[in-house]
Amino acid sequence: MQSSSSSPGGGAGFEARVRSLPVPAPLLGSLLAEIDDIAELKCTLRFLWYAAQVKGSPKAVPTATMEADGVLATALGSTGEVRRGLRLACARGTLLEAAGRYLLNTPENRRAAARLTPASAPGAQAPPPEPVVVERSSVFALYEANVGMLTPMVAEQLRDAEDTYPSEWIEAAIREATERNARSWRYIATILERWASEGRGKKGHGEPGRHPETLTAADLLRRRRPPG
Secondary structure, three states: OOOOOOHHHHHOOOOOOOOEOOOEEEEOOOOHHOOOOOHHHHHHHHHHHHHOOOOOOOOOHHHHHHHOOHHHHHHHHHHHHHHHHHHHHHOOOEEEHHHHHHHOOOOOHHHHHHHHOOOOOOOOOOOOOOOOOOOHHHHHHHHHHHHHOHHHHHHHHHHHHHHOOOHHHHHHHHHHHHHHHOHHHHHHHHHHHHHHHHHHHHOOOOOOOOOOOOHHHHHHHHOOOOOO
């Protein structure tokens, strides 16, 4: 499955550096033929987007995160529809819910779910679920502090940028956009694309004097890569 930094509507297609996410094969085969409810399909796909960002195992996504997701609420029209889509995915057996989290329904995750929901005495209160940490880079924090709220779409665009550019370039581009009072991801992306094509370090491109030589993103990444 491909994750685009902008909507490919209107025949624009995906960008050249679009990031791909893993999708279980049956979802594009037998399950695709069986799922006839758009809420179930969209909730399943959005879960896979979140799960791909979770570091470690199990790749569990908090129930609250799914139900509060603005992309899903916009796509389906209401939070109630989001909950309904998630219930259908669990009823089909694509997803499972345990201790306030959703997981892909695999043998490994079923064992993990059993550990997350240990047997307890009748009437005993279940312990609160441990938080699931989705790694957030310093770039995310810098964006929120200087540009604005980190929406799911912007977070996806930032992750794509981290796969393409050195982190110091992204941080410098955010700072330049802030200094110019042009606080938008579009402006930041334009700076990065210009540096990638023309090099960073020339007068008028980024921070004059700090980088006396012109370097492309590929050049800088090659220099940082350990030999061998």
